[in-house]
Each structure stands twice: as structure tokens, then as C-alpha cells.
Amino acid sequence: MKKTLGMIMRHLFLAVLALIWLIPVVWLFVTSLSAYKGINTMHFFPTKWSMDNYAQLFFRPDTVANFPAWFKNSMLIGVFSCMISTIFVLMVAYAMSCMRFQGRKALMSFAIILGMFPGVLSMIAIYFVMKLIGLSNSLTGLVVIYSAGSGLGYLICKGFFDTIPASLRESAKLEGASELTIFTKIVIPLSKPIIVYTVINSFLSPWMDFVMAKLMIRSKDPADWTVAMGLFNLVQRTLVGNYFSVFCAGGIIVAIPISVLFVIMQRFYVEGITGGAVKG
């Protein structure tokens, strides 16, 4: 008797917690289906349901909400910076983990020190640098910003490479393989979890970032914005009354690619993180 009561309590507790965690998500979803455009402050569920917000999002871009263009911009930025950052991270991690050269430790300490400077501090300076080389206010500039410094985030990947037995590489070397061959033919095929982890992380961070984008893209034309910038703009005080449920619909749409990525990586995610975390 006592045992079943404990079981019920345990699951009830979990259910309450899950409910708390899901309320905002559910609210986001139901509001995206509301016919009323502003914030419904009196009722949790909309009084009138409609799919109009999604239709407006995709087929009726106007002067403040141009979702198709935002989506395209964010997608381009995400894909390109993801490719560049992943390659950079893998390259640096291989050099730091599998090769031994003069100044390696010094470089690693230097990378850690650089990582301690707050990103927000250099943001404005990055803007000036980009302006100097003529890349401010452009998608290319954003891709450069998101991917150029990514080599610094090599630590987790290096941790993973450290677990690949050195004997594998040594025996390949004895057979006459060059470092390039070892890198592409041995280490990379063995590192699928961490590659998936890196790819997804480097795709998601530009996808979700809005501060840097807001600082860099000074254009007043919504067609030049990214998803994050555009959605952020929709909940500013002057617009929120007319666009809140559109914002929610946008939020749901943005969550879709992330969820898909997440399902793919779920298997690798835990493996990847812990694989690297053990060694810091």
C-alpha cells in the first residue's frame, strides 16, 4: 500500500514539474493559432482559433514582418558559418590533440586567456573592424563573425580526439600514411559523435543569436534581417499589439529545424558532451 502510494506521489511530482515546464511551450503553440493578433491577457487559450498567423507569416509579408526573407537569410548564414566553423574546430582540435610541436601548450593557454574576454566587449570593436574591411551590414560579414573565431572552441573536440588511441595513428604512420591521411581517413571517421555535436552547435548559435546581428545589420529594410532580429522586433512595444500571435507562429516554425536536428543528434549529444567533458 505504502509502496503504491509512493509510486503515485513520485509520478504526480514529475507530472507537476513537466506541466510547469510545458506551460510556456503550450502557450506559445496555442497563441500561434489565435485569431486575435495581440497578447490575450485574460484567457490562456484563444477564444477564436485560426491558421491565419501562419498564412500571414509565409504568404503575406508586409513592411515589418518578412518571414520568408528572414528564414532564407538565417538559413544561408547558418549553413555557411556551420561549415566553416566545423572545419576550423576539427582542424585546430587535431593539431592540438594529435600533433606535438613547439609552442603547443603556449598556444592552448593563450586560447583560454582569449576566451575569457567577454564577447560583448569586443562586439562594438568587431563592428568597426568589419566596417573597415567593408563587410558591415552584409550577410557575408555575419558569416565571417560567427565562424572566424570558432577555432577557439576546440576544447571539447580535442577532449574527444584525446580518447582515440594513439597506437592507431602510430601504426598508420609506420605504414607510410601522412598526417593528412591520418586526419581524414582515421580520426574523422572515428569521431562522428563529436562532429555531429559540433555541426549542430555551430549551426544553432548563429541561428539563435540576435545581439550581434542587431549590431551588425543596420538596414531598416526587414528583407535584410535574420529570423532572430525580425522576431525580436515584432515584440517591441509599438508592434506587439498587432503581431504577438505572428511572433508565436514564427517561434513554432523556428523550433522545427531545431527539433529535427535535435532528434538526429540526441543519440550523439550525450555521448559527445560527456566524451569531451571527462577531460575538460
Added chain:
Amino acid sequence: MKKFLNAAKNYFVDFGKAVIHGNLWTKSSLVVMGAGFWGCGQYIKGILVTAMEILFFAVTFGFSLEYIRKLGTLGTVQREETLDLTTLTKTVNDYDNSLLILLCGIIGILFLVIFVLFYISNMKRVYALELEKKADRHINTFREDLRELINGKFHITLLTLPSLGVFLINIIPILFMICIAFTNYDMDHQPPTYLFTWVGLENFKMLVTSTTTVTFGYVFIRILLWTLLWAFLATFSTYFGGILLAKFINDKKTKWKKLWRTLFVITIAIPQFITLLLVGKMFGDYGIINSLYNKAGITSFLQDIGLVSKGLSYIPFLSKPGWAHVMVVLINIWVGVPFQMLSATGILMNIPEEQMESAKIDGASEAQIFWKITMPYMLFVTGPSLITAFIANINNFNVIYLLTSDYVTSNMKFANSNAKEMDLLITWLFTLTNDYSNYKMASVIGICVFVICAVCTLISFSRMIAGNREEELQ
């Protein structure tokens, strides 16, 4: 430290040796850098090195030298527009742009430093080559040199592009902002219309003074304390919350484990900036939570017990200090726990079963097992990442900025310094640059944040890099 000095000494001694003992080819490398390679038959390499030398001189004399010379004053000629009344055209004088001078000056100096290092190591390489030739050893052809780049010197190939990126995005901006902290670059000194100049430690003094007009000292201490408190609370609440939740779900007695896990993980799928803006609206002064609480009578109950002042018709979740401080920590738990649960799940599964079993047989209670076996193991594995998380929370821009963007401070001292009670150092810095163009103070604050992060990292530094644990693990 001593080792470093020795290495530096050897570096220059080797250079001296190369200059004194080298033959004519090597010596002429002092002027034409590729000469030594030509002397040994490495023609293409010689041409490449010389081309780099020419490029450097072209850039320095054609572009950056002018800026470097003006670095001392950051420009003296202010911009002036004169209107020619006969033709009605505006002419602008040849003015100095302090911003451009500082930025290009820094880039020029970096270029110079890199060139000098390259120059010295080039001399040493040329001398070594000469010695090898004398000893009649094999000298690499250009093709062999290239092959070496994907083999023994593969790290150079790998690291070149990423380092260039880091130079562009990290090193130059950081140096630039550090310099700004020692200038008077603010709203009243904005290039190109106005000049700014060096002021020494003036800004640092300003950060610790508090008078009736300057309140930076007062505000800085308060925001610093709140930042540290926030980082501590945010890190540990999500850390333990995540572990406990993972433990609870993974317990043998819990059914439908996968379902529970998925329910929590769903929240991760929605980007943080969306959930934060949404939750911010939910808890707004006239948001849905407030109207529901009002209906249920919770608001008047809180007014009765004195938690909400009588003058308000709503609960100031995110608009009054105190309430807002608690709310951001709670909302951060909501945001952070699912992530932590996910990574804790992986680690918990790796805890050796035998240890738990034997502890159970010896009669240890659940709580004892948790505190004596699970937690030490978790701490061992996640210790370094805990400090990383602490630093990440000091810099946790999103949560604070997005939740409190509607917050208006009523404290004049905060308002004087363009801050709010809710600000972390990092959001304060952002507001100062983005809304008030007060770059000088923002840079000073940025340096303070760096010092805090550096101290935290130093504590864990030895654990992260020192020791040759990486070799053991391979």
C-alpha cells in the same frame, strides 16, 4: 617564468649567431630575405619569402605608417566644413579620424610585430640551411617542402586559417577595446566630427568615484555584487536541479522514463530568445499571469501579507527590484535545467554499477549513496565544466537582457549611470555602448569582467591544462 626568459634569450642569441657566422648569402638575407634560400638552390621558396617582405613594406609605408605616427595624439586636426558661398558646395578639410587612427595603428603595429618575428626566424632558418648544405646533407626541394606541410608540419597548415580568423575577430577587437579604456571616447567625442585622445587612468578613477553627479562607484559595486550572486545562484541551481531531475527520472521506480525526458527536452527545441521574450510577456505587469492571479485573488492576498505594495494593482514580477531578482533566477532554472538534465543523464549512466550495488549491500541508504558516491563522481567529471558554467553565467546576456528589457529603474543613482538594478556587468556594458555611446566606460567595465573571469579560470587552470593527463588517456 625563468624558462620563458631563457627561451627568449636563446631566441635572440641564435639570431646573432646567424648574422655573425653566416656566409654572404645568409648575410644578404638581412636585406633581401629570400637570398639565403637562393644560395642553397631553394629558388621558389626564396621568391615567396621576398615577395612577403615586399608586401610588408608596401603595406607599412603605403598605409599603416601614417596611422602609427599619429597614435601618440590620436589626431590633432578636427573636422571642419566650410561652405563656399559662390558655388554653394561644402568642402571638408583634411581631418583626422581618431577611431581610424587607433584601429589602423593597432593593425599596423601587429603587422610590424609579426614581421619582426618572421624576419628573425627567417634568418635562423637560412643559417640552418647553410649549415646543412656545408655538411652535405640533403636539402629539400620545393615539392618536398610542400609535402612536409601535410606531414611533419601539418599543424601549420591546420592552424593558419583559424589563427587568421582569431586575429580578425578576437585579438584586434580586444586590443582595440583595451586601448579605448584609456581614452575619452564617449558621446561628446565621436569621430569623425570630433577627436578623442588618451586620458590615462581617468576612466578607472571614475569607476570608483561616487559623488552626487558621478554615481559609477555606487552603481559598480552593486552591479558587481549582483553579478556574482547571480552567477553563483544560476550555476548551482541549474546544476543541482539538473542532476536531481536526471536522478529522479533514471530511478528504477520511475516508469515511462523516455516520456518524461522528452517532455522536458521539448523546451530546448524552442530557441532561448523566443521562450525568454514569451515568458517575459507572460510575467509582464499586465500579462496573463497577473490577470489570472488577480482573478484567483492571489494578488490581493500578497498585498495583505505585504509582499506587494498596496498602490499596485499587479504583481511586479519583472518590474521591481527584489521580485525581479528572484524571478530571473527562477526563470533561469526553467531554461537551464533541461540542458543540465540531459548531460547529467549521460554521466549518471556511466557511474560504475558495482560501487552502488556494494554500497547497498553494506546497508547504505539512498541519501548516503547519492552524497557519497553519485555526487563525488559527478563533481569529478563535471568540475571543470562547473567553472566554465560560472563564467558563462557572469556573461549571461540573453536571460537578463531579454527578460528585463521593459524594466525602468526608479533609483536616480542607477539612472545617472545608465544602469538598472537588474543589470549584470555585461548588460550594463551593452547598454552603455549601444544606447549611450559611452565606449570608454564600457571598455573599463569589460576589463573588469575579464579580470573576474580570469581569476575564476586561474583557480581551475591547473586542472584544465597542466599535468600530462591527456597522454595517459590516449
